Amino acid sequence: MPVGIAKVLKRLHFPVDVILLCVRWYVAYSLSLRDLEEMIAEHGIEVDHSTVHRWAIKLVPLFEKAFRKHKRPLGKSWRMDETYIKVRGQWKYLYRAVDKAGDTVDFLFRARRDKIAAQRYFEKAIDQNGAPETVTVDRSGSNLAALQAANAERETPIRIRQCKYLNNIVEQDHRAIKRIVKPMMGFKDFRCARIILSGIETMHMIRKGQMRVKKGTHPSAAEQFYSLVM
Known part of the structure:
Protein backbone atom coordinates (compact mmCIF):
# COMPACT_ATOMS: atom_id res chain seq x y z
CA MET A 1 0.00 0.00 0.00
CA LYS A 71 -6.68 4.45 -17.49
CA ARG A 72 -6.83 2.90 -20.95
CA PRO A 73 -6.28 5.09 -24.06
CA LEU A 74 -9.39 6.58 -25.67
CA GLY A 75 -10.71 7.04 -29.17
CA LYS A 76 -10.20 10.32 -31.04
CA SER A 77 -13.87 11.11 -31.62
CA TRP A 78 -15.52 12.65 -28.55
CA ARG A 79 -19.14 13.46 -27.68
CA MET A 80 -19.34 16.24 -25.09
CA ASP A 81 -22.30 17.50 -23.06
CA GLU A 82 -23.14 18.76 -19.58
CA THR A 83 -25.74 17.56 -17.08
CA TYR A 84 -27.33 19.14 -14.02
CA ILE A 85 -26.51 18.32 -10.39
CA LYS A 86 -28.20 20.05 -7.46
CA VAL A 87 -26.11 21.64 -4.68
CA ARG A 88 -27.90 23.46 -1.84
CA GLY A 89 -31.05 23.57 -3.93
CA GLN A 90 -29.31 25.17 -6.92
CA TRP A 91 -28.36 23.56 -10.22
CA LYS A 92 -24.64 23.17 -10.96
CA TYR A 93 -23.08 21.63 -14.04
CA LEU A 94 -21.17 18.42 -14.62
CA TYR A 95 -19.29 18.60 -17.93
CA ARG A 96 -18.62 15.16 -19.43
CA ALA A 97 -17.55 13.51 -22.67
CA VAL A 98 -17.41 9.96 -23.98
CA ASP A 99 -15.64 8.62 -27.04
CA LYS A 100 -17.28 6.82 -29.95
CA ALA A 101 -17.22 3.52 -28.02
CA GLY A 102 -18.93 5.08 -25.00
CA ASP A 103 -15.84 5.22 -22.78
CA THR A 104 -15.61 8.23 -20.48
CA VAL A 105 -13.10 10.83 -21.65
CA ASP A 106 -13.19 13.12 -18.62
CA PHE A 107 -15.46 15.16 -16.36
CA LEU A 108 -15.44 18.53 -14.62
CA PHE A 109 -17.90 19.96 -12.11
CA ARG A 110 -18.51 23.71 -12.42
CA ALA A 111 -20.75 26.25 -10.72
CA ARG A 112 -21.69 27.96 -14.00
CA ARG A 113 -22.62 26.88 -17.49
CA ASP A 114 -20.74 29.20 -19.83
CA LYS A 115 -17.84 29.48 -22.26
CA ILE A 116 -15.23 29.71 -19.46
CA ALA A 117 -16.50 26.48 -17.83
CA ALA A 118 -16.57 24.64 -21.17
CA GLN A 119 -13.09 25.92 -22.07
CA ARG A 120 -11.72 24.76 -18.73
CA TYR A 121 -13.28 21.35 -19.35
CA PHE A 122 -11.61 20.97 -22.75
CA GLU A 123 -8.26 22.09 -21.34
CA LYS A 124 -8.46 19.42 -18.62
CA ALA A 125 -9.69 16.68 -20.96
CA ILE A 126 -6.99 17.33 -23.55
CA ASP A 127 -4.26 17.63 -20.91
CA GLN A 128 -5.25 14.28 -19.38
CA ASN A 129 -6.13 12.33 -22.53
CA GLY A 130 -4.49 13.99 -25.52
CA ALA A 131 -6.28 15.97 -28.22
CA PRO A 132 -9.19 14.45 -30.14
CA GLU A 133 -9.61 14.69 -33.90
CA THR A 134 -13.35 15.42 -33.66
CA VAL A 135 -15.64 16.72 -30.93
CA THR A 136 -19.42 16.55 -31.26
CA VAL A 137 -21.48 18.99 -29.18
CA ASP A 138 -25.15 19.96 -29.13
CA ARG A 139 -26.41 23.40 -30.16
CA SER A 140 -24.93 25.07 -27.06
CA GLY A 141 -23.26 28.32 -28.06
CA SER A 142 -20.88 28.26 -25.08
CA ASN A 143 -19.50 24.81 -25.93
CA LEU A 144 -18.98 25.82 -29.55
CA ALA A 145 -17.25 29.06 -28.51
CA ALA A 146 -14.97 27.15 -26.12
CA LEU A 147 -13.88 24.75 -28.88
CA GLN A 148 -13.30 27.61 -31.30
CA ALA A 149 -11.11 29.33 -28.68
CA ALA A 150 -9.14 26.10 -28.21
CA ASN A 151 -8.68 25.77 -31.97
CA ALA A 152 -7.35 29.33 -32.24
CA GLU A 153 -4.26 28.18 -30.33
CA ARG A 154 -3.76 24.89 -32.20
CA GLU A 155 -1.74 24.14 -35.35
CA THR A 156 -4.10 21.28 -36.19
CA PRO A 157 -7.66 22.34 -35.38
CA ILE A 158 -10.13 19.96 -33.80
CA ARG A 159 -13.04 19.20 -36.11
CA ILE A 160 -16.28 20.46 -34.54
CA ARG A 161 -19.68 18.91 -35.18
CA GLN A 162 -22.94 20.24 -33.78
CA CYS A 163 -25.46 17.43 -33.90
CA LYS A 164 -27.82 16.49 -31.09
CA TYR A 165 -28.53 13.04 -32.60
CA LEU A 166 -24.85 12.06 -32.51
CA ASN A 167 -24.68 13.20 -28.88
CA ASN A 168 -27.26 10.65 -27.69
CA ILE A 169 -24.47 8.37 -26.50
CA VAL A 170 -23.21 10.85 -23.90
CA GLU A 171 -26.72 11.84 -22.86
CA GLN A 172 -27.47 8.16 -22.20
CA ASP A 173 -24.23 7.85 -20.24
CA HIS A 174 -25.30 10.71 -17.94
CA ARG A 175 -28.04 8.42 -16.62
CA ALA A 176 -25.57 6.08 -14.93
CA ILE A 177 -24.19 9.01 -12.93
CA LYS A 178 -27.59 10.52 -12.14
CA ARG A 179 -28.89 7.14 -10.94
CA ILE A 180 -26.20 7.03 -8.22
CA VAL A 181 -26.64 10.70 -7.28
CA LYS A 182 -30.44 10.62 -6.94
CA PRO A 183 -30.67 8.83 -3.53
CA MET A 184 -28.16 11.33 -2.10
CA MET A 185 -31.00 13.89 -2.07
CA GLY A 186 -28.85 16.76 -3.31
CA PHE A 187 -25.44 17.86 -2.09
CA LYS A 188 -24.96 20.42 0.68
CA ASP A 189 -21.50 21.62 -0.34
CA PHE A 190 -19.89 22.22 -3.76
CA ARG A 191 -16.48 20.81 -2.79
CA CYS A 192 -18.01 17.63 -1.36
CA ALA A 193 -20.18 17.25 -4.46
CA ARG A 194 -17.12 17.56 -6.71
CA ILE A 195 -15.24 14.88 -4.77
CA ILE A 196 -18.12 12.41 -4.56
CA LEU A 197 -18.91 12.87 -8.26
CA SER A 198 -15.28 12.07 -9.11
CA GLY A 199 -15.65 8.81 -7.16
CA ILE A 200 -18.86 7.94 -8.99
CA GLU A 201 -17.18 8.69 -12.33
CA THR A 202 -14.14 6.60 -11.40
CA MET A 203 -16.25 3.59 -10.46
CA HIS A 204 -18.32 4.05 -13.64
CA MET A 205 -15.15 3.96 -15.76
CA ILE A 206 -13.93 0.83 -13.99
CA ARG A 207 -17.25 -0.87 -14.71
CA LYS A 208 -16.90 0.04 -18.38
CA GLY A 209 -13.52 -1.72 -18.51
CA GLN A 210 -11.43 1.47 -18.75
Whole structure:
Protein backbone atom coordinates (compact mmCIF):
# COMPACT_ATOMS: atom_id res chain seq x y z
CA MET A 1 0.00 0.00 0.00
CA PRO A 2 1.41 3.46 -0.93
CA VAL A 3 2.74 5.34 2.12
CA GLY A 4 0.45 8.37 1.66
CA ILE A 5 -2.67 6.23 1.49
CA ALA A 6 -1.55 4.10 4.44
CA LYS A 7 -1.21 7.26 6.55
CA VAL A 8 -4.72 8.42 5.65
CA LEU A 9 -6.24 5.03 6.47
CA LYS A 10 -4.34 4.81 9.76
CA ARG A 11 -5.78 8.16 10.90
CA LEU A 12 -9.34 6.95 10.27
CA HIS A 13 -9.15 4.46 13.19
CA PHE A 14 -11.30 1.72 11.65
CA PRO A 15 -10.61 -1.63 9.94
CA VAL A 16 -9.36 -0.93 6.39
CA ASP A 17 -11.71 -3.46 4.79
CA VAL A 18 -14.75 -1.79 6.37
CA ILE A 19 -13.63 1.69 5.27
CA LEU A 20 -12.97 0.63 1.68
CA LEU A 21 -16.21 -1.35 1.46
CA CYS A 22 -18.28 1.63 2.61
CA VAL A 23 -16.55 4.04 0.22
CA ARG A 24 -17.00 1.64 -2.73
CA TRP A 25 -20.66 1.02 -1.97
CA TYR A 26 -21.33 4.74 -1.70
CA VAL A 27 -19.88 5.61 -5.12
CA ALA A 28 -20.95 2.40 -6.87
CA TYR A 29 -24.61 2.01 -5.92
CA SER A 30 -27.80 4.03 -5.55
CA LEU A 31 -27.56 4.35 -1.77
CA SER A 32 -27.94 7.16 0.74
CA LEU A 33 -25.52 7.46 3.65
CA ARG A 34 -28.25 6.28 6.01
CA ASP A 35 -28.80 3.21 3.80
CA LEU A 36 -25.11 2.44 4.20
CA GLU A 37 -25.22 2.93 7.96
CA GLU A 38 -28.08 0.43 8.19
CA MET A 39 -26.45 -2.11 5.86
CA ILE A 40 -23.15 -2.07 7.78
CA ALA A 41 -25.05 -2.41 11.08
CA GLU A 42 -26.56 -5.65 9.77
CA HIS A 43 -22.99 -7.00 9.69
CA GLY A 44 -22.56 -6.10 13.37
CA ILE A 45 -20.53 -2.95 12.72
CA GLU A 46 -21.67 0.42 14.03
CA VAL A 47 -20.64 3.30 11.79
CA ASP A 48 -22.37 6.67 11.77
CA HIS A 49 -23.43 7.89 8.31
CA SER A 50 -21.43 11.11 8.78
CA THR A 51 -18.31 8.99 9.34
CA VAL A 52 -18.85 7.21 6.01
CA HIS A 53 -19.16 10.60 4.31
CA ARG A 54 -15.89 11.74 5.90
CA TRP A 55 -14.15 8.58 4.70
CA ALA A 56 -15.36 9.19 1.16
CA ILE A 57 -14.17 12.80 1.14
CA LYS A 58 -10.70 11.78 2.31
CA LEU A 59 -10.24 8.69 0.13
CA VAL A 60 -12.02 9.34 -3.17
CA PRO A 61 -9.37 11.83 -4.42
CA LEU A 62 -6.72 9.15 -3.83
CA PHE A 63 -8.71 6.60 -5.82
CA GLU A 64 -9.22 9.01 -8.71
CA LYS A 65 -5.54 10.00 -8.83
CA ALA A 66 -4.47 6.36 -8.83
CA PHE A 67 -7.02 5.41 -11.48
CA ARG A 68 -5.75 8.03 -13.92
CA LYS A 69 -2.37 6.27 -13.96
CA HIS A 70 -4.08 3.06 -15.10
CA LYS A 71 -6.68 4.45 -17.49
CA ARG A 72 -6.83 2.90 -20.95
CA PRO A 73 -6.28 5.09 -24.06
CA LEU A 74 -9.39 6.58 -25.67
CA GLY A 75 -10.71 7.04 -29.17
CA LYS A 76 -10.20 10.32 -31.04
CA SER A 77 -13.87 11.11 -31.62
CA TRP A 78 -15.52 12.65 -28.55
CA ARG A 79 -19.14 13.46 -27.68
CA MET A 80 -19.34 16.24 -25.09
CA ASP A 81 -22.30 17.50 -23.06
CA GLU A 82 -23.14 18.76 -19.58
CA THR A 83 -25.74 17.56 -17.08
CA TYR A 84 -27.33 19.14 -14.02
CA ILE A 85 -26.51 18.32 -10.39
CA LYS A 86 -28.20 20.05 -7.46
CA VAL A 87 -26.11 21.64 -4.68
CA ARG A 88 -27.90 23.46 -1.84
CA GLY A 89 -31.05 23.57 -3.93
CA GLN A 90 -29.31 25.17 -6.92
CA TRP A 91 -28.36 23.56 -10.22
CA LYS A 92 -24.64 23.17 -10.96
CA TYR A 93 -23.08 21.63 -14.04
CA LEU A 94 -21.17 18.42 -14.62
CA TYR A 95 -19.29 18.60 -17.93
CA ARG A 96 -18.62 15.16 -19.43
CA ALA A 97 -17.55 13.51 -22.67
CA VAL A 98 -17.41 9.96 -23.98
CA ASP A 99 -15.64 8.62 -27.04
CA LYS A 100 -17.28 6.82 -29.95
CA ALA A 101 -17.22 3.52 -28.02
CA GLY A 102 -18.93 5.08 -25.00
CA ASP A 103 -15.84 5.22 -22.78
CA THR A 104 -15.61 8.23 -20.48
CA VAL A 105 -13.10 10.83 -21.65
CA ASP A 106 -13.19 13.12 -18.62
CA PHE A 107 -15.46 15.16 -16.36
CA LEU A 108 -15.44 18.53 -14.62
CA PHE A 109 -17.90 19.96 -12.11
CA ARG A 110 -18.51 23.71 -12.42
CA ALA A 111 -20.75 26.25 -10.72
CA ARG A 112 -21.69 27.96 -14.00
CA ARG A 113 -22.62 26.88 -17.49
CA ASP A 114 -20.74 29.20 -19.83
CA LYS A 115 -17.84 29.48 -22.26
CA ILE A 116 -15.23 29.71 -19.46
CA ALA A 117 -16.50 26.48 -17.83
CA ALA A 118 -16.57 24.64 -21.17
CA GLN A 119 -13.09 25.92 -22.07
CA ARG A 120 -11.72 24.76 -18.73
CA TYR A 121 -13.28 21.35 -19.35
CA PHE A 122 -11.61 20.97 -22.75
CA GLU A 123 -8.26 22.09 -21.34
CA LYS A 124 -8.46 19.42 -18.62
CA ALA A 125 -9.69 16.68 -20.96
CA ILE A 126 -6.99 17.33 -23.55
CA ASP A 127 -4.26 17.63 -20.91
CA GLN A 128 -5.25 14.28 -19.38
CA ASN A 129 -6.13 12.33 -22.53
CA GLY A 130 -4.49 13.99 -25.52
CA ALA A 131 -6.28 15.97 -28.22
CA PRO A 132 -9.19 14.45 -30.14
CA GLU A 133 -9.61 14.69 -33.90
CA THR A 134 -13.35 15.42 -33.66
CA VAL A 135 -15.64 16.72 -30.93
CA THR A 136 -19.42 16.55 -31.26
CA VAL A 137 -21.48 18.99 -29.18
CA ASP A 138 -25.15 19.96 -29.13
CA ARG A 139 -26.41 23.40 -30.16
CA SER A 140 -24.93 25.07 -27.06
CA GLY A 141 -23.26 28.32 -28.06
CA SER A 142 -20.88 28.26 -25.08
CA ASN A 143 -19.50 24.81 -25.93
CA LEU A 144 -18.98 25.82 -29.55
CA ALA A 145 -17.25 29.06 -28.51
CA ALA A 146 -14.97 27.15 -26.12
CA LEU A 147 -13.88 24.75 -28.88
CA GLN A 148 -13.30 27.61 -31.30
CA ALA A 149 -11.11 29.33 -28.68
CA ALA A 150 -9.14 26.10 -28.21
CA ASN A 151 -8.68 25.77 -31.97
CA ALA A 152 -7.35 29.33 -32.24
CA GLU A 153 -4.26 28.18 -30.33
CA ARG A 154 -3.76 24.89 -32.20
CA GLU A 155 -1.74 24.14 -35.35
CA THR A 156 -4.10 21.28 -36.19
CA PRO A 157 -7.66 22.34 -35.38
CA ILE A 158 -10.13 19.96 -33.80
CA ARG A 159 -13.04 19.20 -36.11
CA ILE A 160 -16.28 20.46 -34.54
CA ARG A 161 -19.68 18.91 -35.18
CA GLN A 162 -22.94 20.24 -33.78
CA CYS A 163 -25.46 17.43 -33.90
CA LYS A 164 -27.82 16.49 -31.09
CA TYR A 165 -28.53 13.04 -32.60
CA LEU A 166 -24.85 12.06 -32.51
CA ASN A 167 -24.68 13.20 -28.88
CA ASN A 168 -27.26 10.65 -27.69
CA ILE A 169 -24.47 8.37 -26.50
CA VAL A 170 -23.21 10.85 -23.90
CA GLU A 171 -26.72 11.84 -22.86
CA GLN A 172 -27.47 8.16 -22.20
CA ASP A 173 -24.23 7.85 -20.24
CA HIS A 174 -25.30 10.71 -17.94
CA ARG A 175 -28.04 8.42 -16.62
CA ALA A 176 -25.57 6.08 -14.93
CA ILE A 177 -24.19 9.01 -12.93
CA LYS A 178 -27.59 10.52 -12.14
CA ARG A 179 -28.89 7.14 -10.94
CA ILE A 180 -26.20 7.03 -8.22
CA VAL A 181 -26.64 10.70 -7.28
CA LYS A 182 -30.44 10.62 -6.94
CA PRO A 183 -30.67 8.83 -3.53
CA MET A 184 -28.16 11.33 -2.10
CA MET A 185 -31.00 13.89 -2.07
CA GLY A 186 -28.85 16.76 -3.31
CA PHE A 187 -25.44 17.86 -2.09
CA LYS A 188 -24.96 20.42 0.68
CA ASP A 189 -21.50 21.62 -0.34
CA PHE A 190 -19.89 22.22 -3.76
CA ARG A 191 -16.48 20.81 -2.79
CA CYS A 192 -18.01 17.63 -1.36
CA ALA A 193 -20.18 17.25 -4.46
CA ARG A 194 -17.12 17.56 -6.71
CA ILE A 195 -15.24 14.88 -4.77
CA ILE A 196 -18.12 12.41 -4.56
CA LEU A 197 -18.91 12.87 -8.26
CA SER A 198 -15.28 12.07 -9.11
CA GLY A 199 -15.65 8.81 -7.16
CA ILE A 200 -18.86 7.94 -8.99
CA GLU A 201 -17.18 8.69 -12.33
CA THR A 202 -14.14 6.60 -11.40
CA MET A 203 -16.25 3.59 -10.46
CA HIS A 204 -18.32 4.05 -13.64
CA MET A 205 -15.15 3.96 -15.76
CA ILE A 206 -13.93 0.83 -13.99
CA ARG A 207 -17.25 -0.87 -14.71
CA LYS A 208 -16.90 0.04 -18.38
CA GLY A 209 -13.52 -1.72 -18.51
CA GLN A 210 -11.43 1.47 -18.75
CA MET A 211 -8.76 0.37 -16.28
CA ARG A 212 -5.64 -1.43 -17.48
CA VAL A 213 -5.24 -4.78 -15.72
CA LYS A 214 -2.56 -7.45 -15.81
CA LYS A 215 -2.72 -9.50 -18.99
CA GLY A 216 -4.57 -12.78 -18.57
CA THR A 217 -6.40 -11.66 -15.42
CA HIS A 218 -10.07 -10.78 -15.12
CA PRO A 219 -10.54 -8.95 -11.81
CA SER A 220 -14.03 -7.82 -10.83
CA ALA A 221 -14.91 -4.13 -10.69
CA ALA A 222 -14.65 -4.28 -6.88
CA GLU A 223 -11.18 -5.88 -7.04
CA GLN A 224 -10.00 -3.26 -9.52
CA PHE A 225 -11.31 -0.47 -7.26
CA TYR A 226 -9.53 -1.82 -4.18
CA SER A 227 -6.31 -2.46 -6.13
CA LEU A 228 -5.96 1.29 -6.68
CA VAL A 229 -5.00 1.84 -3.04
CA MET A 230 -3.88 -1.60 -1.84
